Amino acid sequence: MSGTYVGMPSFPDAAHRATRDKQLRANLTRATHTIRDKRARAVAELEDWEGLRQAGKAIKDETLAHLDDYLLQLEAKVTEAGGIVHWARDADEANRIVTELIRATGQTEVVKVKSMATQEIGLNEHLAAEGISAYETDLAELIVQLGDDLPSHILVPAIHKNRTEIRDIFNRAMGHWGRPAPEGLTDTPADLAEAARLHLREKFLRAKVAVSGANFMVAETGTLVVLESEGNGRMCLTLPETLISVVGIEKIVPTWRDLEVFLQLLPRSSTAERMNPYTTTWTGVRDGDGPKQFHLVLLDNGRTQTLADEVGRQALRCIRCSACLNVCPVYERAGGHAYGSAYPGPIGAILTPQLRGIATDLDRSLPYASSLCGACFEACPVAIDIPEVLVHLRAKVTEDAKEHGGHRLERTAMRAATYAMTHPAAYRTAEAAAVRARKLIPKKVPFGAGKAWTETRDLPELPPQTFRQWWKETHR
Numbered sequence: 001m002s003g004t005y006v007g008m009p010s011f012p013d014a015a016h017r018a019t020r021d022k023q024l025r026a027n028l029t030r031a032t033h034t035i036r037d038k039r040a041r042a043v044a045e046l047e048d049w050e051g052l053r054q055a056g057k058a059i060k061d062e063t064l065a066h067l068d069d070y071l072l073q074l075e076a077k078v079t080e081a082g083g084i085v086h087w088a089r090d091a092d093e094a095n096r097i098v099t100e101l102i103r104a105t106g107q108t109e110v111v112k113v114k115s116m117a118t119q120e121i122g123l124n125e126h127l128a129a130e131g132i133s134a135y136e137t138d139l140a141e142l143i144v145q146l147g148d149d150l151p152s153h154i155l156v157p158a159i160h161k162n163r164t165e166i167r168d169i170f171n172r173a174m175g176h177w178g179r180p181a182p183e184g185l186t187d188t189p190a191d192l193a194e195a196a197r198l199h200l201r202e203k204f205l206r207a208k209v210a211v212s213g214a215n216f217m218v219a220e221t222g223t224l225v226v227l228e229s230e231g232n233g234r235m236c237l238t239l240p241e242t243l244i245s246v247v248g249i250e251k252i253v254p255t256w257r258d259l260e261v262f263l264q265l266l267p268r269s270s271t272a273e274r275m276n277p278y279t280t281t282w283t284g285v286r287d288g289d290g291p292k293q294f295h296l297v298l299l300d301n302g303r304t305q306t307l308a309d310e311v312g313r314q315a316l317r318c319i320r321c322s323a324c325l326n327v328c329p330v331y332e333r334a335g336g337h338a339y340g341s342a343y344p345g346p347i348g349a350i351l352t353p354q355l356r357g358i359a360t361d362l363d364r365s366l367p368y369a370s371s372l373c374g375a376c377f378e379a380c381p382v383a384i385d386i387p388e389v390l391v392h393l394r395a396k397v398t399e400d401a402k403e404h405g406g407h408r409l410e411r412t413a414m415r416a417a418t419y420a421m422t423h424p425a426a427y428r429t430a431e432a433a434a435v436r437a438r439k440l441i442p443k444k445v446p447f448g449a450g451k452a453w454t455e456t457r458d459l460p461e462l463p464p465q466t467f468r469q470w471w472k473e474t475h476r
């Protein structure tokens, strides 16, 4: 695994490989079932969960309907509080802005608190190419970075690794990035956490620049909010002299009062906790307290085009809790890498093709990466109807294919079907011939387009007589 999603195969190809990896499947099944069960218990504690869910949905919908106004309000408040706001149309622009801001400080190292937006734009790879080292400080992100791997889950990016694999990664790679793993490191959680703490402490004490994301941005005060479990994020957000936050424009909420809803919805949905251990908020800069400079990079990167789609825009309500991943039977088997972007699982299947468009095989395949069972919709704390968006995007993929002449084999099959349906005698003959030859028809097609189809399923068995024959016999 390299550090980039660029050029990854389509979902079926990647999933095909992943489903054959027994260790990966075991790690994923154990982890997702544990979180899923805990979440269900945490949610059941609240009598008004459905009311909260609808409140979260309503706040996000109202915000998205007036996004332009709220963003301008946010910009004014951040500026008033001493921060500087930058607008980035796409990944290139955002990467360029962040690189220039870091260069202006004279630094060549930054610490990072987990941020999906920077993963989305490939910031670490871009910075590396510009000679700047970015150190991840979230424990799971650290494991992924040290393992030269990619995140595979929104909340637990290293969910596909077990403890022994993590110990081996620490032993192998910590020394290349800074303080080596302690001698005789075991794979107990306490030992692994201590090794990470010692390794990261060095980075926190040295760093002059930090890069972060944010879970929410409050328009009325220009405040950013990060929720996390380890406290490493808070070290990043408070110790360095310069803080650069890269945040998607949809992360905005109008007022502090709105946070009341999301601070209940998010922890229970993601970590099954009543409240998350660390909530850090920051508004511009303040003398003697926290960073001396604060830059907010507001990232579009396909969000306004998503907003323009009446059905698809509900994906922008997402608060990145990962509940939909933990209940998804497809994610559980295929793992996060198969989705080929920073956003795996059901939300990735609807968000990525909207943000990136459907020009590549991978992006066109994502709306099909679902059984449409609806478990993701049930679990989503902001009631995103993921199956509805999946079907909507499948229609778009089909329309797009039609505009480009359609799929050759599909066209041929449809022509053959049209002929058979409009020529009853031919249809009757083909039907009777198929029934007579039913014993000779194999369960798998050994070649051609049917080969891929029957690799994961058997051909349906033909009945011993046609419907017409049965009708004749039973309705004399």
Ligand code: SF4
Pocket (backbone or CB within 6 Å): 154, 269, 317, 318, 319, 320, 321, 322, 323, 324, 325, 347, 376, 379, 380, 381, 382, 383, 384
């Ligand atoms: S789509 Fe819903 S369940 Fe999935 S990560 Fe987003 S908010 Fe959570």
